Amino acid sequence: xxxxxxxxxxxxxxxxxxxxxxxxxxxxxxxxxxxxxxxxxxxxxxxxxxxxxxxxxxxxxxxxxxxxxxxxxxxxxxxxxxxxxxxxxxxxxxxxxxxxxxxxxxxxxxxxxxxxxxxxxxxxxxxxxxxxxxxxxxxxxxxxxxxxxxxxxxxxxxxxxxxxxxxxxxxxxxxxxxxxxxxxxxxxxxxxxxxxxxxxxxxxxxxxxxxxxxxxxxxxxxxxxxxxxxxxxxxxxxxxxxxxxxxxxxxxxxxxxxxxxxxxxxxxxxxxxxxxxxxxxxxxxxxxxxxxxxxxxxxxxxxxxxxxxxxxxxxxxxxxxxxxxxxxxxxxxxxxxxxxxxxxxxxxxxxxxxxxxxxxxxxxxxxxxxxxxxxxxxxxxxxxxxxxxxxxxxxxxxxxxxxxxxxxxxxxxxxxxxxxxxxxxxxxxxxxxxxxxxxxxxxxxxxxxxxxxxxxxxxxxxxxxxxxxxxxxxxxxxxxxxxxxxxxxxxx
Amino acid sequence: xxxxxxxxxxxxxxxxxxxxxxxxxxxxxxxxxxxxxxxxxxxxxxxxxxxxxxxxxxxxxxxxxxxxxxxxxxxxxxxxxxxxxxxxxxxxxxxxxxxxxxxxxxxxxxxxxxxxxx
Numbered sequence: 001x002x003x004x005x006x007x008x009x010x011x012x013x014x015x016x017x018x019x020x021x022x023x024x025x026x027x028x029x030x031x032x033x034x035x036x037x038x039x040x041x042x043x044x045x046x047x048x049x050x051x052x053x054x055x056x057x058x059x060x061x062x063x064x065x066x067x068x069x070x071x072x073x074x075x076x077x078x079x080x081x082x083x084x085x086x087x088x089x090x091x092x093x094x095x096x097x098x099x100x101x102x103x104x105x106x107x108x109x110x111x112x113x114x115x116x117x118x119x120x121x122x123x124x125x126x127x128x129x130x131x132x133x134x135x136x137x138x139x140x141x142x143x144x145x146x147x148x149x150x151x152x153x154x155x156x157x158x159x160x161x162x163x164x165x166x167x168x169x170x171x172x173x174x175x176x177x178x179x180x181x182x183x184x185x186x187x188x189x190x191x192x193x194x195x196x197x198x199x200x201x202x203x204x205x206x207x208x209x210x211x212x213x214x215x216x217x218x219x220x221x222x223x224x225x226x227x228x229x230x231x232x233x234x235x236x237x238x239x240x241x242x243x244x245x246x247x248x249x250x251x252x253x254x255x256x257x258x259x260x261x262x263x264x265x266x267x268x269x270x271x272x273x274x275x276x277x278x279x280x281x282x283x284x285x286x287x288x289x290x291x292x293x294x295x296x297x298x299x300x301x302x303x304x305x306x307x308x309x310x311x312x313x314x315x316x317x318x319x320x321x322x323x324x325x326x327x328x329x330x331x332x333x334x335x336x337x338x339x340x341x342x343x344x345x346x347x348x349x350x351x352x353x354x355x356x357x358x359x360x361x362x363x364x365x366x367x368x369x370x371x372x373x374x375x376x377x378x379x380x381x382x383x384x385x386x387x388x389x390x391x392x393x394x395x396x397x398x399x400x401x402x403x404x405x406x407x408x409x410x411x412x413x414x415x416x417x418x419x420x421x422x423x424x425x426x427x428x429x430x431x432x433x434x435x436x437x438x439x440x441x442x443x444x445x446x447x448x449x450x451x452x453x454x455x456x457x458x459x460x461x462x463x464x465x466x467x468x469x470x471x472x473x474x475x476x477x478x479x480x481x482x483x484x485x486x487x488x489x490x491x492x
Numbered sequence: 493x494x495x496x497x498x499x500x501x502x503x504x505x506x507x508x509x510x511x512x513x514x515x516x517x518x519x520x521x522x523x524x525x526x527x528x529x530x531x532x533x534x535x536x537x538x539x540x541x542x543x544x545x546x547x548x549x550x551x552x553x554x555x556x557x558x559x560x561x562x563x564x565x566x567x568x569x570x571x572x573x574x575x576x577x578x579x580x581x582x583x584x585x586x587x588x589x590x591x592x593x594x595x596x597x598x599x600x601x602x603x604x605x606x607x608x609x610x
Contacts, residue, residue, distance in 0.1 A: 157606065159589045159593060160594075162586055167522060170579055178536065181537045
């Protein structure tokens with residue numbers, strides 16, 4: 001009975017997602033959405049507790065054991081990412097309950113919740129998938145749901161961004177499917193564990209298939225995780241989406257593909273693969289360019305949400321940099337950064353969304369002096385922004401610290417400089433927003449200081465994400481130990 | 493050479509589809525290119541499971557199954573087709589809205605009009 005716990009959270013979300021289109025009333029739809037998420041979270045907590053106590057659990061769908069049956073895995077990586085998903089998705093859902101009626105037309109609201117739950121369940125499914133084809137199906141669910149969330153608001157910019165996103169992510173899925181075909185051809189397996197075992201014998205015989213599969217995986221997952229030069233869709237999609245959707249897309253969706261990459265490349269293809277292909281060197285190079293290019297482009301933005309979107313591209317660069325740096329400490333730092341960046345970017349997008357809800361402004365020039373009318377919201381924004389820069393005491397500091405230590409241990413100071421110098425660039429575009437927001441004088445002479453006139457349903461989610469991230473910056477042991485365990489399991 | 497004809501055909505289809513997606517500015521053609529590309533991947537998968545001179549993988553009572561083709565790729569690609577159809581349907585629905593908003597389906601023209609909007 002207890003093993004069914006592995007798939008129950010996904011099932012709860014799936015059932016709720018399928019019921020929601022029948023619900024016409026927006027308030028009831030958001031209530032069902034939030035309570036389904038809460039129920040799934042409780043089940044996930046129980047699962048996490050079980051996995052922490054007795055190790056990874058393998059669930060066989062329909063009772064058929066692999067390689068014939070489908071395997072669902074609940075290991076530390078899945079549990080870690082799932083907790084991240086719920087920590088971001090639940091506050092965002094509360095936020096969406098108030099914010100979405102202001103952004104989207106009423107008939108679109110219940111389908112918004114269907115898409116929201118489908119997206120969350122696809123993220124959980126991707127983190128837990130134990131075979132390649134299951135991964136592919138969840139990959140497609142996640143990209144369809146993500147695109148549709150961008151286009152929930154039927155404005156020209158949204159529809160265009162969603163189309164671009166859909167086209168590119170379909171190319172990405174096609175590449176992943178081709179990689180799966182190439183691996184299936186030589187091994188005859190789709191289950192990850194069996195594939196890994198078979199590949200040890202087959203990889204020396206068919207090196208070209210393995211090289212081809214690795215390249216297509218890098219391109220396919222690279223498009224979806226927005227690594228340079230495949231990031232062009234992200235700023236449009238994440239900036240134009242409604243704020244809660246942006247928080248989900250930027251905080252969680254791009255990162256699930258990193259989890260998938262860790263599971264396939266590090267967990268399955270393994271050592272033989274890294275000797276055949278300069279995978280890590282390519283990843284290092286692309287990540288470095290991503291970090292610098294996106295940080296510089298972020299400085300040039302005039303729109304708040306677009307700036308945050310470019311910052312996501314840069315932060316994804318840190319994660320790839322840590323994975324490919326070749327040090328176990330940096331690998332743990334990268335895994336930890338998945339968690340930290342998810343919370344921070346979620347807080348930033350929700351705070352930005354609350355400011356936009358209150359003032360209707362999103363251009364940076366118009367947000368000067370916004371700290372006088374939204375002091376609490378801007379404070380939450382500031383906490384998260386400091387975390388992005390990596391100021392000591394915030395959670396961003398901890399993961400960047402581990403990246404740095406790992407790179408220095410690996411005696412590659414050049415990579416350490418990349419992290420340090422780009423942190424300066426991060427400060428260069430986050431600090432002006434905060435300083436001008438609190439101390440600048442706006443154009444409309446509304447200088448009288450008053451507390452935010454923002455409903456608590458908008459304020460609390462942004463605040464809770466910022467404060468939770470601050471908590472894990474001061475006491476990082478729980479996510480850190482999990483990340484180190486994951487690095488121990490997967491690092492090569 | 494001739495034995496691998498299906499793989500060569502699939503690669504040609506893949507490159508054709510990718511080329512259409514990259515170099516045509518008409519958005520409908522981009523969707524067509526996307527479909528051709530996906531079909532190429534499906535063809536590779538199906539070809540990988542085919543056995544020359546093989547039988548359908550169905551065991552009839554009393555008849556021994558001598559040389560069945562691999563049924564797994566076929567089952568997988570059936571799923572892949574469903575996914576591909578739903579993505580095409582959604583992409584076409586988005587295109588309808590794009591046409592309503594911008595009055596054109598030309599990518600360059602849309603980029604220009606979007607610049608005017610902001």
